[in-house]
Amino acid sequence: MTLSLCLLSPSVMGPTGVGKSTFISTLASSHENTMEVQIGHDLKSCTAKIQAVPFHILQGPLEGWQVVMVDMPGFNNTYLDDAENLKRIALWLALLYHSKMKLAGIIYLYDISQAWMLGTTLNNMQMFEKLCGEKVLEAVILMTTKWSFMDSNTGKSHEEQLQKEFWGPTVKNKSQVYQFDRSPESARYVLEMLCTTYKSCQKAMILQIQAEVVDMAKRIPNTEAGRELRYTLQELLDMQKSHSRNDNEIQKILRQLKALKIPLSQRFLGFLGLAVRRLICWHYKKSCFTDLFLLIVIYCQ
16 A cells, blocks of 8 residues: 655755755656756756755655655855855745644765865764754765765775764764665665655654744754854854965855844844744634744744
8 A cells, every 4th residue: 555645855965066966866757757956067066045856756665655855055055155055944944844844854965985074074964963953863864975986995985984983973863874876776765765764753853953943933043053053154264364365255254154143132032023923822823823923033034
């Protein structure tokens, strides 16, 4: 018996250029879908906005399911600064959570051909952990890509090092590790892994940033991910200044830090907004008025 009309939304995350769009395109090409996924073929980021790709699964254990794969832009994006990127991701995930759409899991991609964990790649992983929180890591798949760029033995050595030195806590919290070989069968299998985990626990995952923004009414700079980004940018700023680097880069970092700073007046309005929101929720019992108010509060961050 297959489950039909089950709308699930697995999200795909990872650093810029790791192959997120390629994975989704490979997966969608083997199922019924009408959207083309844009794929980058050079050093510039391809995904500057969140792309949702819906398709209907036609074969296999998930036959009849309707799925929406979501391609999230990576941090250190060519066309989008990290502060704006965090705001877009947090907004999208908050609205997804508030609309009761089920998030089945997250696939985090890593380029196995990298000789070592670069600073930007490590920052991406740390931001990812802050977005998710520890409670949902069992619904996360750490998927390595670009195995054809290196020999198998070297790749396996890199993978073992990743699990031991960088992914240890994540794997300890029951995240699974998988190798993507760019085949449709490989793409379908990793989706089946996610959905099997979802079926076994029979509940949608709630990311830490979703709970922070929606349930706790935190402003995005005050979330764990916002604090992590502020810390990372401050470190980068100090490094740029100490090495007398490009003034344009310094100004870019300063703009992002300013965007993550909440003035005292806005903090007061935030507390006031939370009080008003709770009063409206109590009076209207989560009616359309609360939906509209939440949209306004999140968007104005």
